[in-house]
Amino acid sequence: MHALIIEDDYLIGQALRDMLERMGFLSFSFARSEDTAVFGASEQKIDLITADVRLLPGDGLRAVEAICGKRHIPVIFATGYAEELRDRNPDAVVIQKPIKEQELAAVVREVLDREKAIG
Numbered sequence: 176m177h178a179l180i181i182e183d184d185y186l187i188g189q190a191l192r193d194m195l196e197r198m199g200f201l202s203f204s205f206a207r208s209e210d211t212a213v214f215g216a217s218e219q220k221i222d223l224i225t226a227d228v229r230l231l232p233g234d235g236l237r238a239v240e241a242i243c244g245k246r247h248i249p250v251i252f253a254t255g256y257a258e259e260l261r262d263r264n265p266d267a268v269v270i271q272k273p274i275k276e277q278e279l280a281a282v283v284r285e286v287l288d289r290e291k292a293i294g
Contacts, residue, residue, distance in 0.1 A: 177202045177219065179242075181212045181226035181235050182253070187272070191225055191253065194276045198283055209233025216242045223283065228254040236263055247293075249286040253279070 178200045182188040185207075192203050204219060206212035208230055216224075224242065226235040239250050252260055255272040268286055270278055 176200045176222040177204070178223045178225065179204050179206065179212070179216055179219070179221045179248075181206045181224065181230070181238055183207045183227065183230045187227075187253075187274075191274065191279075194274070194279050195223075195225075195283070197276075198280055206238070207231075209235070209238040212238040213241045217245075221248050223287070224248050224250045225253050226250060228252060228256045228260050236260065236267075249290045251279075251282050251286060 176199060178195050180188050180191050180203060182191065188205055195203070200223070204215055206215050210233060224239060226239050228235045235252065242248065243250065250268065252267050252269045253272060253274050254260055254269065257269045257271045260267050260269055268282060270282055
């Protein structure tokens with residue numbers, strides 16, 4: 176399985192990779208800005224996206240909307256701005272930073288199980 180990690184903080188991105196790797200993800204791509212995320216996602220098979228809301232530069236929610244406007248991919252937002260995201264997208268799946276591995280694992284299972292049921 177392949178995960179796209181949209182995160183402008185290098186260490187948080189690597190921590191997410193490590194956690195997802197322990198959950199069975201085998202390959203990863205990283206984007207630190209909105210534009211890089213949208214461009215980088217265009218040609219890849221992606222099984223899961225994790226995204227921060229605030230990126231320097233750009234906006235993680237806008238990046239996800241652009242990517243998922245072309246194809247359906249499960250998304251988990253990992254952010255310190257959960258309330259801001261809920262105001263902008265009440266249906267978003269959100270985990271609050273700092274990220275706890277057990278919480279991430281539960282949410283990953285939930286979104287992937289939901290995807291299997293849909294699809």
